[in-house]
Amino acid sequence: MDVVDEPAAADPADAALTATGVRRAFGTVQAVVSADLAIAPGQVTALIGPNGAGKTTLMLMLAGLLAPDAGTITVGGANMRRSPVKARTRVGWMPDTLGTWDSLTCLEVVTTFARAYGIKATDARARAFELLTRFQLAEFASRPARVLSRGQKQRLSLARAIVHDPAVLILDEPASGLDPRARAELRTVLRELAAEGKAILISSHVLAELDEMVDDAVFMFAGSTRGTEASEHLERARRRYSVIGLDAAALQKALAAQTRAWETTEAGAIVEVADAADAAALNAELVAAGVAVAALAPVGSALESTYLSLEGEQR
Amino acid sequence: MSTATQARTSRARATMGGVWLVAALELRLRVRSGKWIAALIAFGSLVGIFTLLLAFAVNGQMFGGDDYGVIFGTVVFFVLFMGLLVSPTLTATSINGDRKDGTLAPLQATTLSATTIVLGKLLAAWLASLAFLTVALPFIVIGAVVSHAPFWTAVVTVLVLAFELLVICAIGMGLSASLAGTAASAVLTYLAVATLAVLTLVFFGLGTALSIQPTTTRIYDVSYDYDWAEGEPSIEDCEWREETWEEPHTEYVWWLLAANPFVIVADAAPAEDDFDRNFYDDQTMLGSIKYAVREARLGPAEFQNWCYYNYGDTEALPEELQRAEELQELSAVWPWGIGFHTLLAAGSVLIAIRRVKVPYGKLISGTRVA
Ligand SMILES: Nc1ncnc2c1ncn2[C@@H]1O[C@H](COP(=O)(O)OP(=O)(O)OP(=O)(O)O)[C@@H](O)[C@H]1O
Numbered sequence A: 001m002d003v004v005d006e007p008a009a010a011d012p013a014d015a016a017l018t019a020t021g022v023r024r025a026f027g028t029v030q031a032v033v034s035a036d037l038a039i040a041p042g043q044v045t046a047l048i049g050p051n052g053a054g055k056t057t058l059m060l061m062l063a064g065l066l067a068p069d070a071g072t073i074t075v076g077g078a079n080m081r082r083s084p085v086k087a088r089t090r091v092g093w094m095p096d097t098l099g100t101w102d103s104l105t106c107l108e109v110v111t112t113f114a115r116a117y118g119i120k121a122t123d124a125r126a127r128a129f130e131l132l133t134r135f136q137l138a139e140f141a142s143r144p145a146r147v148l149s150r151g152q153k154q155r156l157s158l159a160r161a162i163v164h165d166p167a168v169l170i171l172d173e174p175a176s177g178l179d180p181r182a183r184a185e186l187r188t189v190l191r192e193l194a195a196e197g198k199a200i201l202i203s204s205h206v207l208a209e210l211d212e213m214v215d216d217a218v219f220m221f222a223g224s225t226r227g228t229e230a231s232e233h234l235e236r237a238r239r240r241y242s243v244i245g246l247d248a249a250a251l252q253k254a255l256a257a258q259t260r261a262w263e264t265t266e267a268g269a270i271v272e273v274a275d276a277a278d279a280a281a282l283n284a285e286l287v288a289a290g291v292a293v294a295a296l297a298p299v300g301s302a303l304e305s306t307y308l309s310l311e312g313e314q315r
Numbered sequence B: 001m002s003t004a005t006q007a008r009t010s011r012a013r014a015t016m017g018g019v020w021l022v023a024a025l026e027l028r029l030r031v032r033s034g035k036w037i038a039a040l041i042a043f044g045s046l047v048g049i050f051t052l053l054l055a056f057a058v059n060g061q062m063f064g065g066d067d068y069g070v071i072f073g074t075v076v077f078f079v080l081f082m083g084l085l086v087s088p089t090l091t092a093t094s095i096n097g098d099r100k101d102g103t104l105a106p107l108q109a110t111t112l113s114a115t116t117i118v119l120g121k122l123l124a125a126w127l128a129s130l131a132f133l134t135v136a137l138p139f140i141v142i143g144a145v146v147s148h149a150p151f152w153t154a155v156v157t158v159l160v161l162a163f164e165l166l167v168i169c170a171i172g173m174g175l176s177a178s179l180a181g182t183a184a185s186a187v188l189t190y191l192a193v194a195t196l197a198v199l200t201l202v203f204f205g206l207g208t209a210l211s212i213q214p215t216t217t218r219i220y221d222v223s224y225d226y227d228w229a230e231g232e233p234s235i236e237d238c239e240w241r242e243e244t245w246e247e248p249h250t251e252y253v254w255w256l257l258a259a260n261p262f263v264i265v266a267d268a269a270p271a272e273d274d275f276d277r278n279f280y281d282d283q284t285m286l287g288s289i290k291y292a293v294r295e296a297r298l299g300p301a302e303f304q305n306w307c308y309y310n311y312g313d314t315e316a317l318p319e320e321l322q323r324a325e326e327l328q329e330l331s332a333v334w335p336w337g338i339g340f341h342t343l344l345a346a347g348s349v350l351i352a353i354r355r356v357k358v359p360y361g362k363l364i365s366g367t368r369v370a
């Protein structure tokens, strides 16, 4: 985790985007049953759920493209139903399907969208070029968007989504189909955007990937978001540290002498620490006790273990 | 939330800049390719070849004798026919195709209103179809010159052609917004075009057949007791008698013709033809159609003059003069046709706007937003 110290759950009052009691059905298919979420400025929030859980449907409603059957969505104080245009301009949306503007060049795609958000022609061009440069697409500026590779298309799509400098970014599976390097780059870009104060909601299946880039997570199963219960799970999962000692028996003996909850594993133990600082303190204590610590790190993927345990309950 | 605020915010606004932005995007997307130029050249060549062949077929030589407006009329009809074939391809897949390509939703997510998007797409398609008309323009001008068509006739004809292309583009737009599949909307748009251009005539024919009913007609004919040994009868030798037979009452079905684009073009073109008498020598092709449609609108005459002997020497019967006057006084048919087509086009555009408006309430079944 990048940021563990901050409170994970965003306070709705200062959230950039909130959704409460959102529902949506397609005919007889209840795609979203009940969704509540709040995403905070400067944070990356993950939207995690199995295929068909309703993530894309929820994101479409957050982006102002789909009308919810019930519930309210507010973006920076603007109600999506009452002032849709105002609310929509505050959101940048990147769909999971990448549109193909066949014969348009990359620069034209981004410029057109800048103009579509009401940016003046000269500013739009400058803004488009700035974004293409930022996403390493400058050399493709005058090439048709059609020839781009998938990763490049994804970056173009992201550039298009943030062309009007929205306060909220909604990204539907931006990492799908990307190679490890491109994923790392995406992670950097998203952290940068978050550092600029944007609230980012990102859906993905690659949980290990998300672990390193998100501050908070919203889990969604069969159309319902899991709020507090999931947060608790996640919180606990994040505090579990695996400790490996050269001598497992000595390590366990030292752990028995301290107050933190722990359980034994083959190579050592899993300890529940209070936070990162506490983990460092644990390390110091163990070393002081003469235990040779080979590794001390968070257990696997916190998101993954939360996801799996919630999904297990679901069944 | 009050309904008033909802009405205010959901009322779609179109800005000129936005419409032009979407139109430019469309034109770049669909038009920027060698294929487009090739299509224009092919279109122009076809119209050119047709004009040349027609000129030789009618007169045996180019710029020969009097063709009674056949060359002008036929070239105009050929251009309209080709335009009706080409225009549906410009819009019939423009909205559901974009939906499939995933390029519509990002545009809808911007501040552009549904009205702006639809009008922009329509403008682009219309400009593209006008490009075809422009390519055909030299041949229409040649036709007008060869057929001695008045300047205004040529101008009005081209304007009506442009309008008809806009109508077809609008119909295609409405269908492409309402149907999930691009194949379905393309087929239906062609069906709509066929209905207007061909089926109106077919239904007019069938309707005419259905409208046949016993009708009593007054006939001015040589009296039975006329002695033919005296030679050709004169108008004084004729008298009225009544005859009842089956006659079609086209006045009930003429409006089918008014919906036909070819009829609209023919009827709208100002003609200097003389309809007072049946001097076919003075009639042009488009003018004859205008005359025929007006005859159909008036229905069968209540009298017939069979006393045509020595016609040149005699005055027309008062009844004949009155019918000629009635024909002249009939309001033109084209405003009805253009009015109907305007309604069709406007309705299609409104449907398209409703279907493109976000946030979506009910989705067209079988489509995803993204
Ligand atoms: N336009 C639509 N018409 C009918 N059913 C739909 C429509 N869109 C989504 N659904 C249904 O709603 C449910 C949720 O779909 P959604 O696309 O939101 O899932 P998702 O969580 O994004 O899945 P994935 O992880 O596979 O992308 C699915 O059962 C889907 O079949």
Ligand SMILES: [Mg+2]
Pocket: A055, A056, A057, A096, A172
């Ligand atoms: Mg999805």
